[in-house]
Amino acid sequence: MGPPDSDAAIIERSTRHPERFAEIFDRHAPHIQRYLARRLGAQTADDLVAETFLIAFDKRSRYQLERPDARPWLYGIATNLVGKHRREEVREYRLRNAIVPVPDADGHADVVAARVTAQAMHRMLAAALADLNHGDRDVLLLIAWEGLPYEEVAHALAIPVGTVRSRLNRARRLVRAALDVKETANHG
Amino acid sequence: MDDLALLSEMADRTPLPAAADLAPARAKLMTAAARPKRRRYLVSAAAAVGLAAAITGVVMLDGPPSAQGEAVEVLRLAADATRALPDTPPRPDQFVYTKTQDGRGGIREVWLSSDGTRDGLIEQGGTTMPLPACRDGEAPVVKGADVVPGATEPCDPHPAYQPDLPTDGAAMADYLRARNEGNLNSMAKYVYGMVAESYVRPAVLAAVFEAVTRIDGLTVVEGVEDAAGRPGVGVRWTFDGSTNTLVFDKDSHVFLGMSGTAAVLVSGVVDEVGERP
Numbered sequence: 001m002g003p004p005d006s007d008a009a010i011i012e013r014s015t016r017h018p019e020r021f022a023e024i025f026d027r028h029a030p031h032i033q034r035y036l037a038r039r040l041g042a043q044t045a046d047d048l049v050a051e052t053f054l055i056a057f058d059k060r061s062r063y064q065l066e067r068p069d070a071r072p073w074l075y076g077i078a079t080n081l082v083g084k085h086r087r088e089e090v091r092e093y094r095l096r097n098a099i100v101p102v103p104d105a106d107g108h109a110d111v112v113a114a115r116v117t118a119q120a121m122h123r124m125l126a127a128a129l130a131d132l133n134h135g136d137r138d139v140l141l142l143i144a145w146e147g148l149p150y151e152e153v154a155h156a157l158a159i160p161v162g163t164v165r166s167r168l169n170r171a172r173r174l175v176r177a178a179l180d181v182k183e184t185a186n187h188g
Numbered sequence: 189m190d191d192l193a194l195l196s197e198m199a200d201r202t203p204l205p206a207a208a209d210l211a212p213a214r215a216k217l218m219t220a221a222a223r224p225k226r227r228r229y230l231v232s233a234a235a236a237v238g239l240a241a242a243i244t245g246v247v248m249l250d251g252p253p254s255a256q257g258e259a260v261e262v263l264r265l266a267a268d269a270t271r272a273l274p275d276t277p278p279r280p281d282q283f284v285y286t287k288t289q290d291g292r293g294g295i296r297e298v299w300l301s302s303d304g305t306r307d308g309l310i311e312q313g314g315t316t317m318p319l320p321a322c323r324d325g326e327a328p329v330v331k332g333a334d335v336v337p338g339a340t341e342p343c344d345p346h347p348a349y350q351p352d353l354p355t356d357g358a359a360m361a362d363y364l365r366a367r368n369e370g371n372l373n374s375m376a377k378y379v380y381g382m383v384a385e386s387y388v389r390p391a392v393l394a395a396v397f398e399a400v401t402r403i404d405g406l407t408v409v410e411g412v413e414d415a416a417g418r419p420g421v422g423v424r425w426t427f428d429g430s431t432n433t434l435v436f437d438k439d440s441h442v443f444l445g446m447s448g449t450a451a452v453l454v455s456g457v458v459d460e461v462g463e464r465p
Contacts, residue, residue, distance in 0.1 A: 018221035019222065025210075029210050030204045033205045033213075034202055034205065038202045046212065049210065050217070054217060058220075121194055125194055145196070172191055179191065
């Protein structure tokens with residue numbers, strides 16, 4: 001089960017002392033909220049981070065105690081909830097897509113140009129994310145945004161590691177293609 | 189720029205939240221964790237808060253919200269449809285039976301004593317849990333699914349039927365305000381505790397919908413469904429960062445449930461625990 005202060009040990013104790021589960025919240029809620037905010041916007045994230053931990057609390061007796069770190073498990077629960085808000089997620093990306101940057105008034109011309117280009121890239125990226133299928137998007141974002149290793153993504157999403165690899169490859173290929181095509185179009 | 193570097197730049201724009209931003213979520217968790225005994229899982233309003241938040245009962249599909257006037261109209265239709273329903277309150281010695289399905293398909297059946305003085309029962313996921321009655325302020329202690337022999341603890345009776353609730357909108361609004369620190373907008377959880385797995389007279393439920401018309405900032409949401417997948421129209425408001433939605437059948441206007449709660453499949457009055465209507 002790992003050291004006595006591991007997540008697994010705390011979860012195990014929380015089956016008899018439910019209030020101990022607060023420690024799991026304090027350790028991981030900031031990262032889970034940020035992940036949800038990245039995918040759904042801050043407002044929805046505040047609601048869903050509460051839901052993530054209530055579901056985790058309800059399921060704590062089934063936690064696999066051989067896994068000392070609970071964060072991948074929590075990412076899995078949060079990702080499931082994101083799946084129920086898919087339309088909002090796509091809307092969130094489209095919204096970012098629509099934001100037009102306002103350059104600093106005293107910005108040097110080159111700096112402004114660089115910033116606008118970066119903004120344009122981000123808009124294209126957001127559009128590309130919105131177009132991915134959700135399984136590919138889950139894998140890509142858990143890796144690229146949250147920094148989870150393949151094995152933890154596999155555990156979080158309950159899929160084989162091989163599937164993580166193939167989804168990541170497909171997602172990256174599609175995102176790169178979306179960025180390339182638009183870049184070419186801009187220059188042409 | 190590399191796609192992964194670009195993604196990581198995008199991610200960097202979202203900061204970690206401050207502890208204060210997480211305080212409401214933490215409070216919800218602690219409410220659930222403080223739920224004292226399983227037998228109070230549903231009967232007390234405080235416990236219901238945790239349950240309501242724990243279950244994704246109503247899935248929001250989509251649709252642009254519209255104005256207060258339209259929401260009030262939906263509520264009035266619902267109140268009228270509800271008042272037309274038959275009213276057969278249980279006798280004190282009877283039981284209120286409720287069968288619900290949560291957002292994950294879990295089925296729960298509950299028998300609750302009408303006046304709170306008789307032993308009830310919960311059947312859920314293959315487990316049977318006793319609900320010993322509260323008599324003279326004391327109830328047997330339940331651990332998990334078992335009664336602890338000889339042990340009792342202080343309790344408040346939880347009748348499944350309250351005969352004396354207000355039956356018109358204005359009186360209900362006063363009643364709810366008085367129990368929600370004067371704020372009608374904050375009453376969603378209180379209402380849930382009042383209607384969940386209870387017998388609520390149609391006139392009382394109609395009065396709740398009429399009271400809701402007095403809440404500020406109502407919107408109508410089309411295309412919602414309850415935990416059992418039944419489609420409906422929602423009336424929504426936000427209080428203290430939480431979104432509350434009442435869901436009504438699109439055609440008959442009858443009440444289907446609240447967001448975040450289990451869908452009621454069957455409810456009725458029976459004479460004995462274990463009997464179904």
